[in-house]
Amino acid sequence: MNFVRKHFKILSYLSLGLVLLITAFSIYELRKIKFNYDFEKFFPVNDPDLDVYLDFRKTFEYDNEFVLIAVENKKGVFQKSFLEKIELLSDSLKLVPDIISVTSPTTLQNTSITAFGPIRTPLIHVDESERYKSDSALIFQSEELIGSFFSKDGKSISLFIKTTQGINKINSDKLVATINRLLVNSNFDKFRTASKAQGQKTYLDRLTGEFFIFFICSFLLIVLFLYISFRSFWGVWVPLMVVILSIIWTLALMTALGKPLDIMTVLLPTMMFVVGMSDVVHIVTKYLEELREGNSNRFDALLKTIKDVGFATFITLLTTSLGFLSLLNSHILPIRDFGLYTSIGVFIGFILSFTIVPVVLNVIPQPNLKLENKSSQFWNKRLLKLLSWVLKNGKLIGFGTIVMVILSFVAIGKININNYMIEGLTTKDEMRQDFIFFEKHFAGARPFELIATPSDTSSTMLGIKEIKAMNKLETYLKDNYKVGFILSPISILKEINKANNNGNPTYYTLPTDSESIADLTDQLAQFRKRKELKNLLTTDGKQARISGKMHDIGSKIIREQNQKLKIFIASEPEMGAINIQLTGAAVMLDKNNEYIVANTLQGLLLSILIVGLIIALIHKSWKMALIAIIPNLLPIIFIGGLMGLLGIELKSSTSIIFTIAFGIATDDTVHFLGRLKLELLKGKSLLYALKRTYLSTGKAVVVTSLILAAGFMTLMTSGFESTFLFGLLVSITILIAVLTDLLLFPLLVIWLIKNKK
Structure with a gap:
């Protein structure tokens, strides 16, 4: 010393x-x-379900690399000037880097299979306003379109955009900026977006700003307390x-x-x-x-x-x-x-x-x-x-x-364990408001993903028993789980059945007899190599995917829904034909x-x-x-x-x-x-x-x-x-x-x- x-x-x-x-x-x-x-990064590490999800992404695709755009028109969507702007927007979006595909109401088609082959007509004849009345009548009879691409009140439409898988942060920000610029330049009454890319940019921008706000506020408060104390x-x-x-x-x-x-x-x-x-x-x-x-x-x-x-x-x-x-x-x-x-x-x-x-x-x-x-x-x-x-x-x-x-x-004892996809944002936040809009007028923005496999390992998901079980499951998911915008092998079979009957919306359903179902699966086999089907069904037919959108209702209600789903599967003999596994980014959170x-x-x-x-x-x-x-x-x-x-x-x-x-x-x-x-x-x-x-x-x-x-x-x-x-x-x-x-x-x-x- x-x-x-x-x-x-x-x-x-x-x-x-x-x-x-x-x-x-x-x-x-x-x-x-x-x-x-x-x-x-908030996915739980060392969790077996995370391995399932990562395998799912390798087998099918990323479930969260998409952008939803909702565009409002106060006078209703069936206005020529409005639809022309939507068509122009869709064409412009297709040219944007890192956008893989754009599905818009103006690009959708109604297919009819005739003796001369399939005939495809536009769902909306944008250039023929005199046909808007019949177009709208057909659309609002099609349950698969309402809540997916058209709002129930007919004043909003939705565009579904797929983006590059695993897109990096720099390109993701550029993509968001480009989409927002195109939307602003289109001069719509109101537009809304929902995407992982937009969410991450919003969170990051706010993080950067709040970092300095926290620092300055802490500094000033502590200076005040120190001076008062000493x-x-x-x-x-x-x-x-x-x-x-x-x-x-x-x-x-x-x-x-x-x-x-x-x-x-x-x-x-x-x-x-x-x-x-x-x-x-x-x-x-x-x-x-x-x-x-x-x-x-x-x-x-x-x-x-x-x-x-x-x-x-x-x-x-x-x-x-x-x-x-x-x-x-x-x-x-x-x-x-x-x-x-x-x-x-x-x-x-x-x-x-x-x-x-x-x-x-x-x-x-x-x-x-x-x-x-x-x-x-x-x-x-x-x-x-x-x-x-x-x-x-x-x-x-x-x-x-x-x-x-x-x-x-x-x-x-009254504390609830709960979380949301859009975690931490108040109901007044603009991004939260966008998600609420999608929930109010469309199916929602929370991804829903489910993998189905045959219980009989010698069978495939295109077997008659497996198809019937999956159809029953989809009906339950739509009516009870409140899943919308459903895409699956079953939805494709329904679309084929509809096309076989002159595009009549009432035939967007699965036939009850086994022979008709077998005919539909034979027709489906023609599309095996198409990417759209590969994203829903593996080439060997051993795994099928049910994809959809739903409301961000919170994990507490989701747990209750999952428990009811288990009870439903256990109580229905037909459901024994398949095994299911819930997965996806939302499930991991x-x-x-x-x-x-x-x-x-x-x-x-x-x-x-x-x-x-x-x-x-x-x-x-x-x-x-x-x-x-x-x-x-x-x-x-x-x-x-x-x-x-x-x-x-x-x-x-x-x-x-x-x-x-x-x-x-x-x-x-x-x-x-x-x-x-x-x-x-x-x-x-x-x-x-x-x-x-x-x-x-x-x-x-x-x-x-x-x-x-x-x-x-x-x-x-x-x-x-x-x-x-x-x-x-x-x-x-x-x-x-x-x-x-x-x-x-x-x-x-x-x-x-x-x-x-």
Whole structure:
């Protein structure tokens, strides 16, 4: 230690030089920072259904590489000028790179099979307005067209565009921009779009904007709280310097490892701003306390500060990091990355706090202790009054806590596990409005995919029993599951039957007799090599695909529908001819919910177990472990109750708050316990040691909690509902946690710890 004291100035310059070097490298790396949103990253890894889905894409095609366009015309769609613009739009879209095919009402044809061969006529005779009446009559008698290409009210039509399989982000953005430009130039009354490409662009644009909004809001709020707390310029810029450096280093590390910012990791700077501030605030608070107590040598004051709060701060590093690292238990890759890199950022913040802060505090002019003493008196007076009230009303606080816990558990039972394809967007959002329009006037925009295989391995999906079973299944899906815009081998057979009967819409059905069905399958065999059929039926006939669109009704209702589907299949003897497997991108996103409860409980229990074990080993007392866990477990229970009471659903974005909030909230209790142990080691009585702990650590605990809550509240400025809820719930949890610390910590100490004096 004498060596450090003697060469402290040289060591300080070396430390600052190393920090500047790393920071310069980090800033250089940040030039390459990228933003990305690929919703397929939210598919659960190591899940057998994911393998099924990937095989499905290889066998058939991507189920989400499409664009739906809905175009409105207030006077009705059967207006010549409107239909001409649709026809021109369709022709223009066919020329756009990465568009494979365009299916438009103006390109659809009605086929009749005659003795002279098939005769194809346009579904809509665009250039012959006098035929619009008969065209519209035929269209609205065709159930397969209504909800697919024509709205029920006849004022909107839909175009279905297939795009390049696995299109990359750059080309995807170009495609969206080109389609939007063509639509704007067409001067329609109103147009709507729904696609993965549009969704990813919207999410990414918003992520980029919100990244800077969160950063600026966090910065301003924390500056305000730091100034109010320390009432000095240095009391603001020293903590800010440490946290900003931590953010820069962490983001640079992610960039160097090729990790872009996504919808989860975009929260990392805000996390770092609020979580990383805790260590610095405790160091500065303890340093000022040492100066006020007459320790005139600043090096000695710093040494005493590091000695007293260093170990407790290291423990809080472990508990906070543990909260984030427990997210590695998740099956969702972005959540794993978020947990990993945030924990690394917390560790970087800890290193900087105990290397740079002591150097800076020793170099800058000594703070004005008169101002600090006034601030100290303000806090001491109010904390002492609160402690006195707590000790006098212990039974009331205990009873109130028990009642709140019981009520919270009742409310927790009302929490629903749910998620949507368009996750996080409010109903006022333009993209959400587009999806709602497709659900109101068309079949919807959520993809539905099902694979059917014959139960008899010697048969194919074109066997009579298999066809009848698949037809019955499609009828159920349409009437009960509410799937529309259905495409399958059955829909092709129905189309052939319709064509055989002069294009009469009433014949868009499957014959009941086996002989007629066999005739249709013979005709279908002529199209085996066509790509349209290959996308619905494998060449060997062993796998058939039922594809459609439906409303984005949420995974909760989908689970109920799936259960009813299982009951239907089990109750219908005919359905024994085929085996089915639901798949698709939407199914993979829904699968996340199967892991949410398990991952949340496992992560939380692991955090509680390890935190309790660490505290018990350090303090050599299981009672100390209880004192650490109880005040921080209660906020988790209360926030769960609040979610149930307010109808906030449990999903990937809200499930992570429990382990994160527990890890962060535990910090305050660890500092309380660390200071209490120091006071008891000095031979003080339990009550005196508790009083000293409450007054000395209380200010830092309250200040850091307010900073944490305010920082997370900045997330409430987000346009994503999920980010808003994350910020709201974590903020409330932290505020509840500081209250339980201030109210229950003294009582638990007195109830559980016996002191000889």
